Amino acid sequence: MLTVDGISVPEGGTLLDATRRAGREVPALCHLDGTRDGGHCRLCVVEVDGRHAAACTTPARAGQVVRTRTPALVAYRRDVAALTLAESSPRGEAGALLRALAGDHPYGTYAGGRPSDATHPVLRIDLDACILCRRCERACAEIQGQFVYTVEGRGVEARIGWGGGSFDQTDCVACGACVQACPTGAIHDVDGPRGSDAVRTTCTFCGVGCQLAVHAGPDGVSRVDGWPTASVNRGHLCVKGRYAHAYATHPDRLTTPLVRRDGQLVPATWEEALAIVAAGLRKGPAAGLSSSRCTNEENYLFQKLFRAVLGTNDVDCCARVCHAPTAAGMRVAFGTGAATNRFADVDLADLFLLVGSNATEAHPIVGARVRQAVLRGARLVVVDPRRTELAAIADVHLQVRPGANVPLFNALASVIVEEGLVDRAFVRARCEGFEELEPFLRTQAPERCEEVTGVPAALVREAARLYASASSPMMLHGLGVTEHHQGSEAVTLLCNLALLVGAVGRPGVGVNPLRGQNNVQGAADMGCQPDALPGYQPVADDAARARVGAVWGAPVPEARGRTLPELLDAAVRGELRALYVMGEDLVQTDPNEAHVRRALTSLDLLVVQELFLSETAKLAHVVLPGASALEKDGTFTNGERRIQRVRRVLDPLAGRTDADVIVAVMEALGHRGQTSRADEVMDEIAKVAPSFAGVTYAALEDDGLQWPVPYAGHPGTPILHVDTFVRGRGKLSVVPYVPSPGLGDGLRLTTGRALAHYNAGTMTRRAPTVEIHPRDELEIHPHDAVPLRISDGEIVIVESAHGEARAVARVTERVRPGAVFLTFHFPETGTNRVTGDVRDRVTGCPEYKLTDVRVRPVG
Ligand SMILES: Nc1nc2c(c(=O)[nH]1)N[C@H]1C(S)=C(S)[C@@H](COP(=O)(O)OP(=O)(O)OC[C@H]3O[C@@H](n4cnc5c(=O)[nH]c(N)nc54)[C@H](O)[C@@H]3O)O[C@H]1N2
Ligand SMILES: Nc1nc2c(c(=O)[nH]1)N[C@H]1C(S)=C(S)[C@@H](COP(=O)(O)OP(=O)(O)OC[C@H]3O[C@@H](n4cnc5c(=O)[nH]c(N)nc54)[C@H](O)[C@@H]3O)O[C@H]1N2
Ligand code: SF4
Numbered sequence: 112m113l114t115v116d117g118i119s120v121p122e123g124g125t126l127l128d129a130t131r132r133a134g135r136e137v138p139a140l141c142h143l144d145g146t147r148d149g150g151h152c153r154l155c156v157v158e159v160d161g162r163h164a165a166a167c168t169t170p171a172r173a174g175q176v177v178r179t180r181t182p183a184l185v186a187y188r189r190d191v192a193a194l195t196l197a198e199s200s201p202r203g204e205a206g207a208l209l210r211a212l213a214g215d216h217p218y219g220t221y222a223g224g225r226p227s228d229a230t231h232p233v234l235r236i237d238l239d240a241c242i243l244c245r246r247c248e249r250a251c252a253e254i255q256g257q258f259v260y261t262v263e264g265r266g267v268e269a270r271i272g273w274g275g276g277s278f279d280q281t282d283c284v285a286c287g288a289c290v291q292a293c294p295t296g297a298i299h300d301v302d303g304p305r306g307s308d309a310v311r312t313t314c315t316f317c318g319v320g321c322q323l324a325v326h327a328g329p330d331g332v333s334r335v336d337g338w339p340t341a342s343v344n345r346g347h348l349c350v351k352g353r354y355a356h357a358y359a360t361h362p363d364r365l366t367t368p369l370v371r372r373d374g375q376l377v378p379a380t381w382e383e384a385l386a387i388v389a390a391g392l393r394k395g396p397a398a399g400l401s402s403s404r405c406t407n408e409e410n411y412l413f414q415k416l417f418r419a420v421l422g423t424n425d426v427d428c429c430a431r432v433c434h435a436p437t438a439a440g441m442r443v444a445f446g447t448g449a450a451t452n453r454f455a456d457v458d459l460a461d462l463f464l465l466v467g468s469n470a471t472e473a474h475p476i477v478g479a480r481v482r483q484a485v486l487r488g489a490r491l492v493v494v495d496p497r498r499t500e501l502a503a504i505a506d507v508h509l510q511v512r513p514g515a516n517v518p519l520f521n522a523l524a525s526v527i528v529e530e531g532l533v534d535r536a537f538v539r540a541r542c543e544g545f546e547e548l549e550p551f552l553r554t555q556a557p558e559r560c561e562e563v564t565g566v567p568a569a570l571v572r573e574a575a576r577l578y579a580s581a582s583s584p585m586m587l588h589g590l591g592v593t594e595h596h597q598g599s600e601a602v603t604l605l606c607n608l609a610l611l612v613g614a615v616g617r618p619g620v621g622v623n624p625l626r627g628q629n630n631v632q633g634a635a636d637m638g639c640q641p642d643a644l645p646g647y648q649p650v651a652d653d654a655a656r657a658r659v660g661a662v663w664g665a666p667v668p669e670a671r672g673r674t675l676p677e678l679l680d681a682a683v684r685g686e687l688r689a690l691y692v693m694g695e696d697l698v699q700t701d702p703n704e705a706h707v708r709r710a711l712t713s714l715d716l717l718v719v720q721e722l723f724l725s726e727t728a729k730l731a732h733v734v735l736p737g738a739s740a741l742e743k744d745g746t747f748t749n750g751e752r753r754i755q756r757v758r759r760v761l762d763p764l765a766g767r768t769d770a771d772v773i774v775a776v777m778e779a780l781g782h783r784g785q786t787s788r789a790d791e792v793m794d795e796i797a798k799v800a801p802s803f804a805g806v807t808y809a810a811l812e813d814d815g816l817q818w819p820v821p822y823a824g825h826p827g828t829p830i831l832h833v834d835t836f837v838r839g840r841g842k843l844s845v846v847p848y849v850p851s852p853g854l855g856d857g858l859r860l861t862t863g864r865a866l867a868h869y870n871a872g873t874m875t876r877r878a879p880t881v882e883i884h885p886r887d888e889l890e891i892h893p894h895d896a897v898p899l900r901i902s903d904g905e906i907v908i909v910e911s912a913h914g915e916a917r918a919v920a921r922v923t924e925r926v927r928p929g930a931v932f933l934t935f936h937f938p939e940t941g942t943n944r945v946t947g948d949v950r951d952r953v954t955g956c957p958e959y960k961l962t963d964v965r966v967r968p969v970g
């Protein structure tokens with residue numbers, strides 16, 4: 112114990128912590144939670160055992176006698192504050208605090224004259240307000256990892272700089288951490304002020320599930336900060352979570368139902384629209400595609416509508432085109448398909464194997480945390496055809512040719528076996544299949560597949576040794592693994608690697624898919640899949656159907672339903688007549704746009720429930736307005752299985768949430784008595800899905816819970832497969848390489864994401880993010896660009912057997928020779944006019960990551 116102004120508090124941490132524990136907090140302007148203290152502002156100086164010391168940099172030790180408010184300290188702080196005000200004009204909280212401490216201005220007032228910058232789409236800098244607390248510098252370096260700021264000049268000349276030039280030319284990724292950190296308004300943004308009552312809710316974009324502090328006024332959201340104490344993001348956000356909120360009140364939002372009359376979509380009443388929807392669905396055969404953007408409760412209601420009211424298991428969601436291969440591939444090895452560990456385990460790992468994942472752009476908060484771990488000394492192996500930001504700082508980058516994962520993963524395993532790096536005790540105690548795998552791997556040496564993978568064998572060996580010799584090797588994977596002809600099998604091979612080195616079932620390791628959408632985990636958990644009921648209870652399981660049917664008071668259909676691609680094929684053949692799509696832009700995001708259009712225009716009834724008139728909604732017979740995540744209560748489940756609350760900040764623009772709309776459709780079909788209230792729906796989910804049995808809104812209140820939550824009061828399950836695998840023993844599998852039928856002799860097109868945009872871009876194209884990233888770009892290596900006479904910045908045509916896309920060429924060494932990379936965030940690009948029909952052999956997930964193309968200049 113030590114005493115602070117006579118109050119006893121426990122030791123530990125810094126004296127700043129101790130003053131807080133004692134309720135005798137001292138002013139501290141340069142301190143920033145989560146970063147190293149610098150002792151720059153000198154305001155937090157206290158008296159310790161008779162001497163003055165900065166509280167933020169002095170450890171709190173037993174026996175210390177600390178005083179925070181002696182007359183000498185008060186005078187010292189007054190001097191510091193007055194000197195600061197003589198050299199700057201801080202605004203905001205810091206300005207008020209400094210003026211209060213300084214009293215009248217004994218050292219004069221600051222005249223201004225330092226630089227400002229307004230070149231960036233969202234950030235603004237005004238150094239006259241800067242007090243050199245350097246919180247921005249530490250936030251950018253130690254939270255984001257971008258190192259944009261440095262202190263330039265010395266003494267009174269010292270000021271925050273960004274390497275000369277205008278700010279829009281820096282490496283800034285617009286995460287806004289510096290804005291959130293700046294106490295003076297010197298670094299601010301174009302958003303409005305912080306209100307007094309921010310609402311905590313979950314980000315609506317990616318599967319990281321960051322917790323937001325949303326400030327709203329009469330005109331909508333005024334600003335968004337990171338929720339400081341949330342375990343997922345600890346106050347940090349990316350550009351989308353922080354700055355892409357204007358879509359919510361954009362004039363393009365749909366506010367009334369639309370129905371097609373004489374070929375035109377025209378406004379209609381809810382009664383008219385619902386009557387058409389009910390008639391078409393009842394006539395059938397009908398199917399539903401649910402939205403990974405919507406809440407668990409809405410997804411649950413959506414599949415219930417199809418199963419309990421319409422009597423079909425024909426319901427699927429975008430997990431099909433994303434991480435369905437992860438679920439299938441991991442189920443083979445472990446018995447269940449979800450991430451094994453927590454995001455927080457990134458801080459515990461000493462090596463990352465990052466495979467087919469562009470984490471700093473697609474899961475920026477996890478990506479930033481991986482980068483921080485690497486800066487602290489963790490090792491990093493990246494497998495990606497592109498030199499992504501993380502590949503650029505990796506110990507080993509295996510720049511695989513698109514489509515060659517399977518031979519490469521086998522080669523990594525072969526090295527582990529051949530060089531005696533197997534964790535034999537783990538394999539003996541917990542796995543099966545090693546006897547079959549070992550002889551197969553002897554034929555898979557890296558030297559034998561160099562040609563196919565394009566990766567030098569020596570690098571493969573080095574990567575395998577690093578992975579096998581780390582004490583906590585954590586694997587993270589993305590769509591570069593799943594969206595392939597052998598996507599599911601490749602995931603099973605990643606599990607092989609983890610099993611061989613015993614990296615499952617403890618903190619800091621595991622096989623961790625970076626799930627895509629804010630609630631794709633949840634959409635699948637809720638049973639928006641043709642073969643699984645809520646909680647992954649197989650449709651084929653009689654007992655499960657009986658149990659669920661008893662809660663619903665309606666039988667659960669027995670026949671397995673059809674997957675998303677099977678449904679589109681069925682529509683073309685006339686075997687599907689009605690399709691209800693909630694929050695998914697099939698035309699822009701499903702492969703082979705011509706085929707998708709053919710399927711959708713073959714239907715008698717296409718219902719699209721949307722925020723905007725998406726490319727798919729433009730084809731609908733009925734468009735029903737949905738409500739954004741800011742307009743409803745509910746839950747999303749992030750990529751680490753964490754069920755987190757979504758809280759209403761704005762009123763639903765069209766008067767109803769998506770849950771209300773689904774229930775209205777149920778009622779129009781004659782099914783009465785269904786609640787659309789989110790908490791009550793969750794209570795029903797808890798009855799239906801055993802892994803959710805203990806979930807209540809009260810239990811989710813703070814940081815949510817990671818499922819399984821098998822009974823009330825259960826604390827949730829941070830790590831899976833601790834003592835035994837869900838399937839019993841971990842299964843090591845033999846998977847021979849089967850080259851994709853999509854391979855040709857052209858360039859290998861792989862498609863994916865850019866930081867500032869989100870999937871179809873309906874939302875991020877209606878926010879300042881569009882100024883940060885105004886168009887899709889095709890990355891092409893100079894080796895390929897030069898002979899094709901393609902220069903940087905020029906418009907090019909990307910052509911495949913299926914169609915053409917147009918984009919701006921980026922001639923760059925970021926992508927490997929022979930491969931090109933294109934994003935799909937703008938409809939005018941037509942990325943998915945080019946992608947084709949090859950699918951994952953197990954799940955039907957499209958091969959978005961490999962298309963044989965030619966590229967030529969437009970002219
Ligand atoms: N900014 C942003 N974030 C997003 C999204 C978004 O649209 N924008 N979408 C969300 C969604 S739905 C998802 S599913 C996730 C996706 O997140 P990621 O999976 O990280 O995203 P992608 O960019 O599709 O692909 C990842 C990487 O796979 C690599 N790759 C391509 N082909 C191969 C291959 O054959 N082998 C290997 N090893 N790698 C290959 C690509 O070069 C790319 O760097 O992101 C989510 N987060
Ligand atoms: N070429 C290529 N294509 C791809 C991929 C790729 O890597 N390459 N990736 C694939 C992957 S992984 C995925 S997940 C898919 C994503 O494909 P989509 O799911 O089609 O993409 P999103 O942009 O997320 O579209 C969701 C739609 O939901 C709407 N929406 C958002 N929130 C709500 C809501 O609360 N309620 C309602 N009713 N609507 C809402 C949005 O306006 C948007 O139009 O794209 C796939 N397509
Ligand atoms: S917005 Fe983020 S990346 Fe940009 S300067 Fe600030 S902290 Fe650094």
Ligand code: SF4
Pocket residue numbers: 314315316317318319320321344347348349350351352353474475476477
């Ligand atoms: S990392 Fe994902 S969840 Fe977090 S703010 Fe960005 S988009 Fe939202």
Ligand SMILES: [Mo]
Pocket residue numbers: 432433434627628631
């Ligand atoms: Mo996705």
